[in-house]
Amino acid sequence: xxxxxxxxxxxxxxPADIAQWLAGRVASYLDTDAATIDLDLPLAEYGLxxxxxxxxxxxxxxxxxxVVEPTLAWDYPTVNAMAEFLQAExx
Amino acid sequence: xxxGAFAEAERLEGVLGDPGDPASVFSTAACADLDDxxxxxxxxxxxxxxxxxxxxxxxxxxxxxxVDYQDAVQTMRMVSRRDVxxxxxxxxxxxxxxxxxxxxxxxxxxxxxxxVRSGLPISWxxxxxxxxxxxxxxxxxxxRTGSGYRLDGEKWLINNATRGGAVCVLARTxxxxxxxxxxxxxxxxxxxxxxxxxxxxxxxxxxxxxADISGISFSGATIGAxxxxxxxxxxxxxxxxxxxxxxxxxxxxxxxxxDHALGIATRFAAGRRLYGRGLTELPAARHRLATAFADHLLxxxxxxxxxxxxxxxxxEMSVVAAVVKYLVPTxxxxxxxxxxxxxxxxxxxxxxLEDGAFGKVERDHxxxxxxxxxxxxxxxxxxNLFPILLRxxxxxxxxxxxxxxxxxxxxxxxxxxxxxxxSLLPRKGSSFLLALPAxxxxxxxxxxxxxxxxxLATAARALRTALDGVYAAVRELPAVPVNVPxxxxxxxxxxxxxxxxxxxxxxxxxxxADALAETGPSTPLWRDGVWPTLALDRLLASVGTxxxxxxxxxxxxxxxxxxxxxxxxxxxxFDHRLAEATR
Numbered sequence: 001x002x003x004x005x006x007x008x009x010x011x012x013x014x015p016a017d018i019a020q021w022l023a024g025r026v027a028s029y030l031d032t033d034a035a036t037i038d039l040d041l042p043l044a045e046y047g048l049x050x051x052x053x054x055x056x057x058x059x060x061x062x063x064x065x066x067v068v069e070p071t072l073a074w075d076y077p078t079v080n081a082m083a084e085f086l087q088a089e090x091x
Numbered sequence: 092x093x094x095g096a097f098a099e100a101e102r103l104e105g106v107l108g109d110p111g112d113p114a115s116v117f118s119t120a121a122c123a124d125l126d127d128x129x130x131x132x133x134x135x136x137x138x139x140x141x142x143x144x145x146x147x148x149x150x151x152x153x154x155x156x157x158v159d160y161q162d163a164v165q166t167m168r169m170v171s172r173r174d175v176x177x178x179x180x181x182x183x184x185x186x187x188x189x190x191x192x193x194x195x196x197x198x199x200x201x202x203x204x205x206x207v208r209s210g211l212p213i214s215w216x217x218x219x220x221x222x223x224x225x226x227x228x229x230x231x232x233x234x235r236t237g238s239g240y241r242l243d244g245e246k247w248l249i250n251n252a253t254r255g256g257a258v259c260v261l262a263r264t265x266x267x268x269x270x271x272x273x274x275x276x277x278x279x280x281x282x283x284x285x286x287x288x289x290x291x292x293x294x295x296x297x298x299x300x301x302a303d304i305s306g307i308s309f310s311g312a313t314i315g316a317x318x319x320x321x322x323x324x325x326x327x328x329x330x331x332x333x334x335x336x337x338x339x340x341x342x343x344x345x346x347x348x349x350d351h352a353l354g355i356a357t358r359f360a361a362g363r364r365l366y367g368r369g370l371t372e373l374p375a376a377r378h379r380l381a382t383a384f385a386d387h388l389l390x391x392x393x394x395x396x397x398x399x400x401x402x403x404x405x406x407e408m409s410v411v412a413a414v415v416k417y418l419v420p421t422x423x424x425x426x427x428x429x430x431x432x433x434x435x436x437x438x439x440x441x442x443x444l445e446d447g448a449f450g451k452v453e454r455d456h457x458x459x460x461x462x463x464x465x466x467x468x469x470x471x472x473x474x475n476l477f478p479i480l481l482r483x484x485x486x487x488x489x490x491x492x493x494x495x496x497x498x499x500x501x502x503x504x505x506x507x508x509x510x511x512x513x514s515l516l517p518r519k520g521s522s523f524l525l526a527l528p529a530x531x532x533x534x535x536x537x538x539x540x541x542x543x544x545x546x547l548a549t550a551a552r553a554l555r556t557a558l559d560g561v562y563a564a565v566r567e568l569p570a571v572p573v574n575v576p577x578x579x580x581x582x583x584x585x586x587x588x589x590x591x592x593x594x595x596x597x598x599x600x601x602x603x604a605d606a607l608a609e610t611g612p613s614t615p616l617w618r619d620g621v622w623p624t625l626a627l628d629r630l631l632a633s634v635g636t637x638x639x640x641x642x643x644x645x646x647x648x649x650x651x652x653x654x655x656x657x658x659x660x661x662x663x664x665f666d667h668r669l670a671e672a673t674r
Contacts, residue, residue: 031569042269047574050227050270050327054516055478061518062482070516071328074270 015063018090019083025059026079042077050074056082064090092602092609092617094395094501094665096161099147100169101667106142109671110173111445122174123446129300131254132177139170139181145207148185150192150508153204159505160336161398164343169669171347172354172661175455176299178344183250186337186463187213187259190275193336193510194321194329203277206257213277214255216246216307217330224468226261226327227269231309233262233276239315240264240276245291247306250462253290254303256280261330264323273326276318287312298454332513335408337463338416339401342394345423348456349387350662355449356380356430357656359437370433371653379433381649382629385640386426388616388648388664389626390419392595395664396498396523400594402505403497405512410480410521413472414587414594420460422629427453473583474575476517477565480586483520484562490522490529499597501665502605523593524558530596531555534620546641547620550627551596553638557631558589585634592630599623611666612654615647622648622664 015021019039027034030046037046043053053073060068066089069075076082108115115121117135125132147163149155157163163185171178184207191203207213222228231244242262252258257279265272280288291306321329357380363370370376397415401408431438434449441447460466497503531551538548564582599620606617616622621644628640655662659672 044269049475051331051472051475051515053270055475057516058479058482058518067518070514070518071270074328077269077271 018064018086019079021063022056022079022083022086025056029055037079039079039083043073043079044077060086066090092606092611092613092665094165094663094667096159096165096395096398096501097661097665097667099162099166103142103144103166103169104668104670107138107169107173107670111671117173117177119173119446119448122176123441123448123451125301126176126451127441129295131301131303132174132180135174135177136181139177140210144170144181145184145210148182148188149204149207150200150510152507153192153197153200155204155208158507160340160401160508161395161505164340164346164394164398167340167343168347168350171344172350172669173347175344175348175452175458176301178347179250179299179455179458180302181212182340182343183215183255184211184213185340186215186333187251187255187257189215189333189336190259190320190329191277193332193513194275194325196321199277199317199320206277206279211256212251212254213257213259214249214251216249216252216258216260218248219245220247220306224465226330227273229261229263229273231260231262232266233260233264233274233314235264236313239313239318242276242278242287242309242312242314245306245308247291248294248304249306251303252307253293253305258307259320260309261326264326270327271324274323275320275326275329276314277320278312278314278318283312283314298451298457300454328515331409331515332510334464335412335513336401338412338469339397339408341459341463342390342397342415342419344459345419345456346387346391346394348452348459349390349423349426351452352427352430352449352456353380353383353387353652353662354656355445355452356383356433357652357662359434359444361653361657376433377649378645379429380652381645383426383430384648384652384662385622385625385629385645386422386429387662388622389591389595389629390422390426391664392598392622392626393418393591395501396594396598399498399501399505400494402508404491404494404522405509406514406519407491407494407517407521408513409515410473410476410517410590411523411594413469413476414590416464417466417469417473417584417587418591420456421466423456424460427456467580470580470583470587471575473586474579477568477579477582477586479516479518480520480524481562481565483525488520488525490525491519492522492526495522495526495597496601499594499601500605501598501602521590523590523597526597527555527558527589527593530593530600533600534596541619543619546644547624547627550624550631550638550640553631553636554589554592554596554627557585557634557636558593560636561586561589588630588634592627595623595626606664612658612660613651613664613666616651616664619644 023037024034054070113120146156233240264274293305437444438449534551538544624640631638661667
């Protein structure tokens with residue numbers, strides 16, 4: 001259900017470890033430390049509002065230069081699942 | 092000036108006739124009697140069916156007559172200005188069908204379109220007794236069988252659940268739930284085994300008493316795979332997108348209720364004499380009416396821009412709908428409450444003033460801020476958008492100026508609706524907010540050449556300052572979306588006021604030349620920035636940054652209000668003759 005339509009970007013630096021970067025973003029939304037985020041646990045388990053989770057697509061666009069569907073976090077509900085998808089898109 | 096969106100409304104008015112005529116099916120007197128009896132407005136709905144009102148519930152691309160959403164708003168407003176109960180009872184079918192417009196395949200949407208056109212009432216079954224507005228907690232399940240699904244569980248407080256011939260049901264298709272764990276089904280009762288579903292009795296209510304507010308219970312009801320709307324797991328997405336449309340369209344109910352209440356209060360004030368003095372000779376009474384009218388014009392302006400945005404700024408409707416659904420019903424509730432103080436004891440009497448309609452419209456309208464996402468749900472929706480709104484403001488993202496122009500220039504034809512463009516997130520922020528500084532500068536430039544616009548320029552600057560304050564407040568908020576703090580809701584209220592203010596400024600800027608060129612009873616509102624200055628006064632006062640408009644502006648509004656009501660015209664920024672028009 002999720003698709004990307006552009007992958008071009010000139011001003012962004014892609015973090016080497018997308019999963020760690022994503023965990024950092026999620027942690028900031030939850031006001032907690034990235035180390036406490038289990039990369040294989042659905043974000044909803046942390047109580048993250050499913051609509052609020054849509055905001056992640058903005059961070060992804062800014063940092064990775066990838067335009068993704070807002071529902072990315074619904075289709076790939078864990079940090080690792082999202083990172084795997086994004087890695088494939090960048091490659 | 093006239094507003095093209097009233098064309099269908101005018102035709103409907105011609106069919107329905109003067110609501111003050113007791114011989115008319117859709118009269119104030121008939122509606123009052125139905126209300127006394129908790130009676131469903133069957134005969135009135137039959138008249139609306141005769142008009143084929145339901146063609147406005149089906150987009151043209153799926154076989155209906157809905158081309159511009161703004162037309163549906165203004166037409167439904169004519170129903171609501173007579174009786175909110177009827178508007179709720181009949182208009183519900185749009186809500187029942189909307190999931191198909193946003194989430195179904197073309198073939199399926201056309202099928203639903205034909206169902207609606209056949210006159211079948213369709214209801215939208217989202218909520219359940221134990222979970223309120225928390226849709227992801229829903230317990231109704233749709234379990235896969237060999238050929239389709241099996242529905243089990245109960246939906247409750249569903250408008251038309253009992254009378255509806257079809258029910259659009261949000262059901263859990265993944266035991267684990269979650270945002271991809273729900274799907275939407277179009278359930279036609281005639282296709283079900285009668286033993287597998289039963290109505291949950293209508294609740295008696297303090298408002299919209301005749302409406303069928305009931306429930307439906309499924310027990311092993313078998314439905315086909317082709318009753319699934321879109322793909323499995325897309326239920327929440329299509330409901331959230333559908334709500335962007337329905338929440339915006341809800342403004343029709345508030346505008347109609349506001350028209351009704353304002354008309355009653357204005358007629359009452361004009362005729363009321365005590366000790367040889369007319370009530371309207373009292374400056375306080377005139378000011379109360381003028382202030383109510385300012386609130387109403389504010390609601391109308393936000394509704395006009397909001398409903399045009401459906402087609403002009405489709406991708407931004409997640410934020411626009413939340414603002415419209417928060418601002419318009421709450422402002423209208425406040426306006427009616429204020430008018431109640433003017434009408435006094437007669438607002439409570441059943442038989443003394445216009446069949447007791449004032450008390451009824453106040454009771455009836457209370458539903459609007461509750462259903463289809465209540466006030467807090469909509470504010471929470473805005474809180475969810477804080478990160479993207481702040482990010483796009485900080486990045487100085489370019490607003491969609493073409494979209495703004497189309498949304499705010501009422502004489503400009505709208506592009507055809509593309510439901511696929513609805514998005515759960517305003518990816519590029521809110522154009523109205525991003526364009527506010529430029530709009531303020533535009534007003535200031537006009538005011539530099541025209542002293543009469545100085546009050547509007549002052550109000551516009553205050554609005555810009557208020558928005559800067561909102562951004563500063565959002566930055567200070569803790570980024571903890573799990574438990575939304577009360578302060579976030581307060582900031583969301585201020586944000587909604589700023590967006591509403593930005594939208595109405597655009598409406599004045601883009602439409603005023605046409606409005607001034609075509610003179611009519613409403614023209615004085617458009618001169619010297621009278622109506623936007625009044626509307627901003629009301630908005631800014633509500634968020635704690637009062638910027639009073641000149642008394643002369645209130646006097647102008649009072650004069651237009653009495654001229655409109657006195658001649659049977661709609662209480663509006665535009666010139667629209669109602670069925671009871673005298674000249």
